[in-house]
Amino acid sequence: xxxxxxxxxxxxxxxxxxxxxxxxxxxxxxxxxxxxxxxxxxxxxxxxxxxxxxxxxxxxxxxxxxxxxxxxxxxxxxxxxxxxxxxxxxxxxxxxxxxxxxxxxxxxxxxxx
Amino acid sequence: xxxxxxxxxxxxxxxxxxxxxxxxxxxxxxxxxxxxxxxxxxxxxxxxxxxxxxxxxxxxxxxxxxxxxxxxxxxxxxxxxxxxxxxxxxxxxxxxxxxxxxxxxxxxxxx
Numbered sequence: 001x002x003x004x005x006x007x008x009x010x011x012x013x014x015x016x017x018x019x020x021x022x023x024x025x026x027x028x029x030x031x032x033x034x035x036x037x038x039x040x041x042x043x044x045x046x047x048x049x050x051x052x053x054x055x056x057x058x059x060x061x062x063x064x065x066x067x068x069x070x071x072x073x074x075x076x077x078x079x080x081x082x083x084x085x086x087x088x089x090x091x092x093x094x095x096x097x098x099x100x101x102x103x104x105x106x107x108x109x110x111x112x113x
Numbered sequence: 114x115x116x117x118x119x120x121x122x123x124x125x126x127x128x129x130x131x132x133x134x135x136x137x138x139x140x141x142x143x144x145x146x147x148x149x150x151x152x153x154x155x156x157x158x159x160x161x162x163x164x165x166x167x168x169x170x171x172x173x174x175x176x177x178x179x180x181x182x183x184x185x186x187x188x189x190x191x192x193x194x195x196x197x198x199x200x201x202x203x204x205x206x207x208x209x210x211x212x213x214x215x216x217x218x219x220x221x222x223x224x
Contacts, residue, residue: 034213043117043203043215044156087154093213100146100168101205101213103156 002027004090004104012110013080021075021107023064023090031092033057033066033073034101038087047088082113115139119204119216126194127224133180134189134219136204143208145187147179150201150218162187191221199223 007022025033032051036044048057050066050073057064062077073090090104117138126132138145144163148156160179161168167179176195180188191198201220207213 032211036215038154041217043205043217045215046213049211089156093211100158100161101207102158106154106156108154 002031002092002102004092004102006088006090006104006107008107009105010108010110012112014112015081016079017111019075019077019080019084019109021088021090021109023073023075023104025071025073025090025092027092033064034091034093035062035064035073035075036089036091036103038089038106040086044089080109080111082111085109085111115141117204117206117214117216119202119219121219122217123220123222125222125224128196129193132191132194132221134202134204134221136187136189136216138185138204138206138214140206140212140214141208142206142212142214143184144206145181145184146205146207147187147189148203148205148215150203152200156203159189160187194221194223196223 003026005024034049035047038044048059050057053068055066064073064075087106087108089106091101093101120135146161147159150156158170159173162181176192178190199222201218203218204216
């Protein structure tokens, strides 16, 4: 079945560091890929999505590029801020996951001022 | 304001009780969902409901049941709660497999 793998359970960085959170997926068909962010006490919030190979999604300084060849959708940000501290989820939708989002395990980002 | 609204925010109950959570969306979406988020922050789909078609995750215990009166409402009932049901229950909605929007969640503690 469809699956999403986030290799980092937790990432700790200093302000202005470069961020990479790895996301790889396995799916039949051609899924859409998403990044969500969740702050304490809130539900996940949509960051951005990409629907086709080589498409780049971006929002709030975060970006990721859909790579069908490596089945990846890695999240990057050039300079993190303390306010970026949150849990980040990679997800896929569509394809055989039609009608639902299938989430990775999430990555806790801690940014130290 | 257009969003997904969940009530209650927090609920504490004893093992064996019945609980019901409410969800309403004002986004005009056509599909609604219930997700369970456990203590490790893992998000698992429980149900999706579209045009009166219910899709159930087969791993969900039968004591859980969704209840929908129309496209804007999807409630969740749990008959006879168990300790392992303690979690955050997140309602979401979407349109055409896009624009997935989540509510802020209902935190359930079973004692």
